[in-house]
Amino acid sequence: MGRAPSTSGFSLEPFDLDPDLDRALELIKKSGAKIVGVQVPEGLKRMASDLARGIEKETGAGVIVSGDPCYGACDVDLELCRVADLVVHIGHSKMQVADPLVDKVVYIEARMRADVKEVVEMATDLLSARRVGVVTTVQHVHKMGDVVGVLEKKGVEAVVRSGGSRTTYPGQVLGCNYEAARNMEVDEYLFVGTGQFHPLGVALATGKKVVAADPVTGSVSVVDPTPMLKRRYGAIARAMDAVRIAVLVSKKPGQCRMDLARKVAALGREHGKNMVLVYLDRVEPEVLINLGVDAAVCTACPRIALDDQAKYPVPVLTPPEFELLLGELKGDYHFDEIE
Amino acid sequence: MGRAPSTSGFSLEPFDLDPDLDRALELIKKSGAKIVGVQVPEGLKRMASDLARGIEKETGAGVIVSGDPCYGACDVDLELCRVADLVVHIGHSKMQVADPLVDKVVYIEARMRADVKEVVEMATDLLSARRVGVVTTVQHVHKMGDVVGVLEKKGVEAVVRSGGSRTTYPGQVLGCNYEAARNMEVDEYLFVGTGQFHPLGVALATGKKVVAADPVTGSVSVVDPTPMLKRRYGAIARAMDAVRIAVLVSKKPGQCRMDLARKVAALGREHGKNMVLVYLDRVEPEVLINLGVDAAVCTACPRIALDDQAKYPVPVLTPPEFELLLGELKGDYHFDEIE
Numbered sequence: 001m002g003r004a005p006s007t008s009g010f011s012l013e014p015f016d017l018d019p020d021l022d023r024a025l026e027l028i029k030k031s032g033a034k035i036v037g038v039q040v041p042e043g044l045k046r047m048a049s050d051l052a053r054g055i056e057k058e059t060g061a062g063v064i065v066s067g068d069p070c071y072g073a074c075d076v077d078l079e080l081c082r083v084a085d086l087v088v089h090i091g092h093s094k095m096q097v098a099d100p101l102v103d104k105v106v107y108i109e110a111r112m113r114a115d116v117k118e119v120v121e122m123a124t125d126l127l128s129a130r131r132v133g134v135v136t137t138v139q140h141v142h143k144m145g146d147v148v149g150v151l152e153k154k155g156v157e158a159v160v161r162s163g164g165s166r167t168t169y170p171g172q173v174l175g176c177n178y179e180a181a182r183n184m185e186v187d188e189y190l191f192v193g194t195g196q197f198h199p200l201g202v203a204l205a206t207g208k209k210v211v212a213a214d215p216v217t218g219s220v221s222v223v224d225p226t227p228m229l230k231r232r233y234g235a236i237a238r239a240m241d242a243v244r245i246a247v248l249v250s251k252k253p254g255q256c257r258m259d260l261a262r263k264v265a266a267l268g269r270e271h272g273k274n275m276v277l278v279y280l281d282r283v284e285p286e287v288l289i290n291l292g293v294d295a296a297v298c299t300a301c302p303r304i305a306l307d308d309q310a311k312y313p314v315p316v317l318t319p320p321e322f323e324l325l326l327g328e329l330k331g332d333y334h335f336d337e338i339e
Numbered sequence: 340m341g342r343a344p345s346t347s348g349f350s351l352e353p354f355d356l357d358p359d360l361d362r363a364l365e366l367i368k369k370s371g372a373k374i375v376g377v378q379v380p381e382g383l384k385r386m387a388s389d390l391a392r393g394i395e396k397e398t399g400a401g402v403i404v405s406g407d408p409c410y411g412a413c414d415v416d417l418e419l420c421r422v423a424d425l426v427v428h429i430g431h432s433k434m435q436v437a438d439p440l441v442d443k444v445v446y447i448e449a450r451m452r453a454d455v456k457e458v459v460e461m462a463t464d465l466l467s468a469r470r471v472g473v474v475t476t477v478q479h480v481h482k483m484g485d486v487v488g489v490l491e492k493k494g495v496e497a498v499v500r501s502g503g504s505r506t507t508y509p510g511q512v513l514g515c516n517y518e519a520a521r522n523m524e525v526d527e528y529l530f531v532g533t534g535q536f537h538p539l540g541v542a543l544a545t546g547k548k549v550v551a552a553d554p555v556t557g558s559v560s561v562v563d564p565t566p567m568l569k570r571r572y573g574a575i576a577r578a579m580d581a582v583r584i585a586v587l588v589s590k591k592p593g594q595c596r597m598d599l600a601r602k603v604a605a606l607g608r609e610h611g612k613n614m615v616l617v618y619l620d621r622v623e624p625e626v627l628i629n630l631g632v633d634a635a636v637c638t639a640c641p642r643i644a645l646d647d648q649a650k651y652p653v654p655v656l657t658p659p660e661f662e663l664l665l666g667e668l669k670g671d672y673h674f675d676e677i678e
Contacts, residue, residue, distance in 0.1 A: 042625075046630065049585075049613065049631070049632065053613065062601075063616065065617045065630070067585075067622075067626045068619050068626075077618075078418075079417075079590045079620075080618055083597070244388055248406065251418045262401075274388065274392065276387070276388040276392075276402075277404065279404070280407050281407050281620065282407070290384035291406070
């Protein structure tokens, strides 16, 4: 568990920064960038000013740090891209988004040091299939070889597939995208990573059994999507009588689904709803309180509705949930993904 | 105190919307705008969805409402301007700002109905000069004739001057700009409007006596800048030992002072401080906590430092306060204004 071979000395437990940070410094020097932007997610923000000083010292460029929260590669600071010649974006892997400003961004991933072998070995006890899909998040994706190795030793065939344009590595999933899990012929999945949301997402997106192995807490579990589904059908039921409904559209380049929002608004109007398109950077309870709406359909990050419903004063639905409400979508629960 | 002659029926107590709303509807129709943005400050946000529906019905354009908070004409939603053909901005008078995107904005002021005559008559008892400068905010500026009339009846000469490019009307001040008060030969000022900040700003920007007359509460008072000054010198003293200092630069088009921020950063570095430029939309306590800085210099709206210091974990100074701290500015307190 040695440190990554970065010579620049920017490292933050429990992460190693991608050694590409050195490459980024070279790129800055070669590009002749005069103004370099730095964008860092909240958990790593404390390193930003040291990183800024380091870049200034090593390259001679002036550095501007993004002060707004950053929630993922979907959340590139476009205003920072407008004032900087090159932007160093820390902690996320590259995401293809339409805005050409994003071409200025160099992505420096943050890789968790945590070992995965032990927890994966424990997880095999919960697997019943002999062939499983393996998925993880970018923080652990460099350990995929270890995961596959342990599974094979236990006689389990690991299936690892590439996702779409939003992800960089085979087996990588995002809160909003499970392409690396879908479209494979397996009956079970192993998710390696932290938190409840991603393994739940795999379960809801595939409808299959998911075993979650958390290399940080060392715990393993079989995902139970029932409580989440109950909460979501509850939110849909509470939104049934809503008349004034906001359709939220994100300004974040990787979360902006304006076309989908227009379709959602048109569909609501066909059903007699008073739909208002709302364009915003951050979805917050005050927005819905101040607008005085009865409900909202969120076309931004699906986690806003699924993870944070409790903090909103009115039901916040994903687009497929709203279609369920209107009776336009039938059958099983449909997980919202951004493609 | 009848309603303004808007035929569109969008009105919200205690404000009348500028009758130019009808002009805006005509403009939208004539311009052939397909997508119209609507931006409304928080206090009037509840009208946004009705306004959106009204515009859609009357003009056939599709409407998108800005969901982010709006604090003034300085705070035009540039992302909304990027997706809309024309933006209707409610509640503030036009401000000249450098960004050409702002040319898409039509400003619809909100005018307070509250009568001013009675409170101005009361205020004359507190005036000792026979010649006073008169200033107000855009919400009451249409009542300037009434203010001057009452003063003249009481034998007081009213001096009303135009401000600079940030304001639209003679006698109009902003939280960040007191040009309409400065540069006139008077010993006293009468401020007509609500709140404590603007009359304090007049007192600190001019160093003269200010009588405040609030048409909403009906109260009159002589402004005492001493408590504010004590708080500010306290913040400066607490920042004395700060080493790691953020220089905050706003993304809001009318609050962005990047050149000033660079000067502030250079000055701090000359004095051995570790300065980091931070570009952001909203200044919030979490930003300073997460960055781990000892203090901040805010080049955005001066009210952030002066009104909200209590909510920040570290001292937040205006640029002239930082110069005072470094000993680069001598003499009296210097109020931060944006020009």
